[in-house]
Amino acid sequence: DIQMTQSPSTLSASVGDRVTITCRASQSISNWLAWYQQKPGKAPNLLIYKASSLESGVPSRFSGSGSGTEFTLTISSLQPDDFATYYCQQYNTYWTFGQGTKVEIK
Amino acid sequence: EVQLVESGGGLVQPGGSLRLSCAASGFTFSSYAMTWVRRAPGKGLEWVSIISGGADGTYYADSVKGRFTISRDNSKNTLYLQMNSLSAEDTAVYYCAVSLGMQYFQHWGQGTLVTASS
Numbered sequence: 001d002i003q004m005t006q007s008p009s010t011l012s013a014s015v016g017d018r019v020t021i022t023c024r025a026s027q028s029i030s031n032w033l034a035w036y037q038q039k040p041g042k043a044p045n046l047l048i049y050k051a052s053s054l055e056s057g058v059p060s061r062f063s064g065s066g067s068g069t070e071f072t073l074t075i076s077s078l079q080p081d082d083f084a085t086y087y088c089q090q091y092n093t094y095w096t097f098g099q100g101t102k103v104e105i106k
Numbered sequence: 107e108v109q110l111v112e113s114g115g116g117l118v119q120p121g122g123s124l125r126l127s128c129a130a131s132g133f134t135f136s137s138y139a140m141t142w143v144r145r146a147p148g149k150g151l152e153w154v155s156i157i158s159g160g161a162d163g164t165y166y167a168d169s170v171k172g173r174f175t176i177s178r179d180n181s182k183n184t185l186y187l188q189m190n191s192l193s194a195e196d197t198a199v200y201y202c203a204v205s206l207g208m209q210y211f212q213h214w215g216q217g218t219l220v221t222a223s224s
Contacts, residue, residue, distance in 0.1 A: 097150060
């Protein structure tokens with residue numbers, strides 16, 4: 001089974017900050033990685049697929065990069081609506097989520 | 107507009123069964139794989155099961171294999187999850203989602219809560 005490990009688990013930041021979340025796979029997954037945002041009581045929302053492709057309608061301040069085993073999600077300038085939990089997901093072999101990264105207000 | 111509406115959640119005793127439904131609209135249902143994902147209280151997202159558009163391919167997480175069965179009725183645009191031998195560890199909000207090419211999950215429903223407790 002492929003394990004996905006996100007860091008950090010919690011991130012405290014301010015509006016306007018540049019934020020980076022890291023996701024590591026236990027084995028190479030090429031670029032078969034997606035990122036989701038989830039707010040309390042809401043369904044997850046797809047942000048990025050194929051490691052770096054921005055889903056339609058998602059603000060351009062979100063970007064993804066990486067390949068193989070190490071990936072990052074970057075928010076270039078954190079907005080009030082961005083405080084949420086973020087998950088990576090691999091779909092190279094079956095489907096596995098990371099444990100999540102909560103972005104909270106500093 | 108894609109709409110996914112889950113139903114069938116509720117309180118069930120450990121060892122019991124429940125069937126979840128997901129009514130889909132706004133897209134050609136039979137052309138897309140569909141999946142179930144859950145989130146237990148205080149935990150992260152966990153993929154549960156997936157089914158191809160033509161229902162000829164199904165996959166399960168090890169945690170539910172042999173107990174849960176995914177199915178779909180393309181004439182009714184509805185996805186199902188039959189859950190048997192439920193335990194407290196199955197307590198979660200269950201989401202259905204559209205899977206592009208059995209890869210990532212593009213559209214999600216709002217979820218239905220399943221609680222296995224005596």
